[in-house]
Amino acid sequence: MPIYRCKKCGFVCEDAQTPINTQAACGRCGTPSTVYGTVYFVEELVKRLTIATRELQTLKAAAEAAAPHPAPASPGALTSAEQHAPLLQWFAARKIEAQFDYANVDTSGFFDDAAQRLGDNYALFGELIDRVRFAYRKSHSWVNLELGKLPQKDAQAINQLCRQLYEHTFFARYHYQKPEKIVRLTLQTAPAVRQFFDGGWLEWYALMCLLEHARERAAGFSCARGVKVVFPNEDLHELDVVCLPTGQPPICIECKSGEFRRDIDKYLRLRKRLDVDRSRFLICSADLTQEQAAGLSAMYELSFVNLQTLKDHLQRLM
Incomplete structure (x- = not known):
């Protein structure tokens, strides 16, 4: 059934008489209010609740990260604020705001x-x-x-x-x-599922390769996927996969399941702004041959890998 919420007095009411996406007078104060379909209205509420929850979790993680010398997060609790806290602190020390979606590293699904x-x-x-x-x-x-x-x-x-x-x-x-x-x-x-087939599968694959090597070789680590980073001048970028092994600089993997050559300069600038060594900033493309990856790595101050060379490169880093 159609529903509206008055922006002036907050009154919520069902309205079966008014067509969807038109306005009806608020039953309490008379202010014109847009009528929405119930499914759409609920979906928007869920989105806002999700955003608010994430912001609260980020603030909590920031407060925990402010404590001196935080202990490395347990690899078994990937979706916790504690697991993301070392990464949050690393970015904060460089005056970079990091925004995490903890569900992006939830490996309990398929x-x-x-x-x-x-x-x-x-x-x-x-x-x-x-x-x-x-x-x-x-x-x-x-x-x-x-x-x-x-x-x-x-x-x-x-x-x-x-x-x-x-x-x-x-x-x-x-x-x-x-x-x-x-x-x-x-x-x-x-x-x-659509996002998974549209390139998300490669991010998941890179994340699992990182976790495999980090669990075997690192004393502790913090990892994240789909990290939004905001620089002091408010430039916004997204990092596909990031891992911060204890006592080491971070490893960043940008995953490309399609054309990426037009973005090389963007990644060069991003790597320099993060001050990450070229060996630890990877461009992973499923369609590159080993010869192409080696050639591009020699041309640019980035490390290009494919699915076959990704694990070998990570092994050399950790």
């Missing part, structure tokens, strides 16, 4: 597992990612994969992955036509 499956066998699963991403961008609701021309082992692996992704709700429907060897997938409409 995003991290799916990303590792895709990244560890990108040569085989890369086309699936591209097909799904293309379908989303063209507003298509389905994808058909013809597996008949593939080697039997590869076809079975792709089919098995699609079925598992469906079981974990990455697809709304899955059907395998065995005689024709065609996988029919109906896309999931949830924004989080």
Whole structure:
């Protein structure tokens, strides 16, 4: 049922008589108020509540980070303010405001597992990612994969992955036509899944690689994904994946599942503003060959890696 909230007196009321997106007089004070659909109204309330909660968590983390020599956060509590506090303090010491979404490192779901499956066998699963991403961008609701021309082992692996992704709700429907060897997938409409296929999977993959090496080699660490950083002149940037091993400078990974060459100069300036060594500021592209990554690293004061060289590079850093 349509609903409105008066901006003047705060009165909330249902209004079945007034069309959505038009104005009705407030039942309490008479002030004209816009009428919204109930679903839209509730979604907006949830968004504002989420933003307020995040701001409160950031303030709490800042207060905790102000304590002298904070202990490294426990790797097992990735979504806590305490885990993010060392990173928050590192940025604050450079007069940079860092804004975190703690849920971005929540590994209790299936995003991290799916990303590792895709990244560890990108040569085989890369086309699936591209097909799904293309379908989303063209507003298509389905994808058909013809597996008949593939080697039997590869076809079975792709089919098995699609079925598992469906079981974990990455697809709304899955059907395998065995005689024709065609996988029919109906896309999931949830924004989080669309963002995953649109490049989020690579951020998750980089995060899990960082966590693997940090847990094995670092005495402690703080990590985050999708960090918004605001410089003193109010310039806003977003860092895809960041890890701060105890006693070391941070490692920043920018993840690129599409074209990135036009952004090289932007990343050069960002690295210098953060004062991070070129070896610790990585541009990870799934489509680079090892020769291309080595060549770009020699040309620019950045480290370019692909999915095969990412882990080796991290091993050398920690």
